[in-house]
Amino acid sequence: MRIGIYLGRHAGAGGGIAVYSRSLLLDMLEIVGERSHEEDELVFYVDSAFLTEDVKRVFQLSEVLTCFSQESFGFGAGQYFKPLPNGARARVLIRVLPKALGHRSGILLDQLFLPIFAKIDRLDLLHSSANLAAVASSCPQVVTVHDLYQGWPVGLEGEGRGKISRIVRLLYRRMFKAQFKKIEHTITDARFLAEEIYRRFSFDKAKITTIPLGLDAVFSEFKQSLQNESSGEKLSAQELLELCPSVNEEIGEKIESGFVLFFASLDPRKNLERSLRAWVNLDQTQQGASLLIVTSSKRVRKACKQILSASGFAFAKEQGAKEQGVSVVFVDWLPRTEMPPLISAAEVLLVPTLAEGFGLPAFEAISLGTKVVTGKVEIVADLSSSLSYFCKPESEADISRALKSALNDEVLSSSVSPGQTSKNRVALLERTMRDAARETYLIYQKLALRVG
Structure with a gap:
């Protein structure tokens, strides 16, 4: 054949x-x-x-x-x-x-x-x-x-x-x-x-x-390496970021533990404007979580800055410097081998997409133990994980609500797909x-x- x-x-x-x-x-x-x-x-x-x-x-x-x-x-x-x-x-x-x-x-x-x-x-x-x-x-x-x-x-x-x-x-x-x-x-x-x-x-x-x-081979191997850690303690965000050479040391120092990770794109499915406004709309205590935006496009960076500024966020003169007690940091798209430690280092992955197929980033994040704010993505519902924080992606207020819940470690009632048993969910996570x-x-x- x-x-x-x-x-x-x-x-x-x-x-x-x-x-x-x-x-x-x-x-x-x-x-x-x-x-x-x-x-x-x-x-x-x-x-x-x-x-x-x-x-x-x-x-x-x-x-x-x-x-x-x-x-x-x-x-x-x-x-x-x-x-x-x-x-x-x-x-x-x-x-x-x-x-x-x-x-x-x-x-x-x-x-x-x-x-x-x-x-x-x-x-x-x-x-x-x-x-x-x-x-x-x-x-x-x-x-x-x-x-x-x-x-x-x-x-x-x-x-x-x-x-x-x-x-x-x-x-x-x-x-x-x-x-x-x-x-x-x-x-x-x-x-x-x-x-x-x-x-x-x-x-x-x-x-x-x-x-x-x-999970592809890169994520599977990284996940296995975490499970094989002899200490049994999860690496800190800073230790995980050290595994990402593309995130230089200067940027790493400006990112607080508990940062929100967002992959920015002008693709309308990715819900750029509502996602950024939802982060800005967090109350002052929750906005202590820095925002790390991943994009290699100058055009996308410019759009992000315009949206954030128009939403009331005041940028400091220095890239990534703290303003209003928080940081907004831009990094270029990372090599595939650096994606697992980056996602694992994040407190929350923000992916409230308006339309989604399988939802691979959300699946990868949950597999690594990172919380996810997302719309009703089929695979996330199937996993029925306590790491899943669902929102209505058409609503900035609801994205903010879900993001706040995730940052506060609030335990929400999970949405379980019909027919998904505990055994099925474990098998999905190992897939x-x-x-x-x-x-x-x-x-x-x-x-x-x-x-x-």
Whole structure:
């Protein structure tokens, strides 16, 4: 069975889809290695941004022989998978997609190239991991759909900064409708999304599988290292921040223990303005919790400062200096390896998003023992954790209420999803991306039998 896996153009974004796609790349390599007696072959179609030095190192050290094809149609995959004179045979091919100007232009470019690659590589199955299938391809396809937001930003059409234009919405709607008429199977990471796909497109429920995400290798290893601490005492916020070289010492000294962590974005789903205003609106005693804002965008930083200033927060002249007894500190987006200690160091992760798929940041935070202020995210409700503080994300006042409760360590009545037992919740907390990859591989095998 020769399977193509298209990882999309999300590598540089740092969001949940990027984490999922990167994990899929590495975990599938391990799965193929475990199945050395089988003849399965994998062809990955990736943006060059995926091939970081640490990813390349994994492939170099793997027992599975891998070939690389750089931005060229070249030979079909069969040429790369031929046995070598010594009897060895590659089982993984990495095809680097042509460079594109921007994320959306890359998606459109891939709609042209993927059908060609699928044909010359003689794929038995093509899996698109980032929402969109190769609509023009005749190859049997499975698609992982994380959200339908680009086509149906329900309730968000007028949400200020970063809103999606009508033309873009119409384009995505056409692409979604076209793909659900022809694909063999859909994978989602949340039950509500499976229901939405069925409702909007009348897609056969038997062809939809919900596979929740989990912790990637970076978070799993960090969590294990915390559990293996001989002292048994949780590291302090300052000790955890020392594990984040990107958070320099000067900034670290200005962050009080008990800080609120916020990942800022102009994406209207991320609820930037209400989140920042909710923090400013905390009463004086609770506003003692510093706010650490993570973003590498100068435009986003400027927007954050404008919102905070307009909401009544007075910035000191020096970046990160205390004003009104608190600090607002900006740090650039951190390398993936520094995210676990940063999230673990925070008192609260503030993620009151207006729309969410799986909700990976909230899941990661709860797994590490960090409190979360969020809307009604399915996975957070399933975990039914005392670390979860739910709010109405459309209301600044309610976000402030939930944030105040979290900072005061108030115990709230948790919202338990129907059918979620204590055993199920423990299993969810231990879930990894490798588990999701294994379940995805089973889908490949079933589809190969059905369409073969």
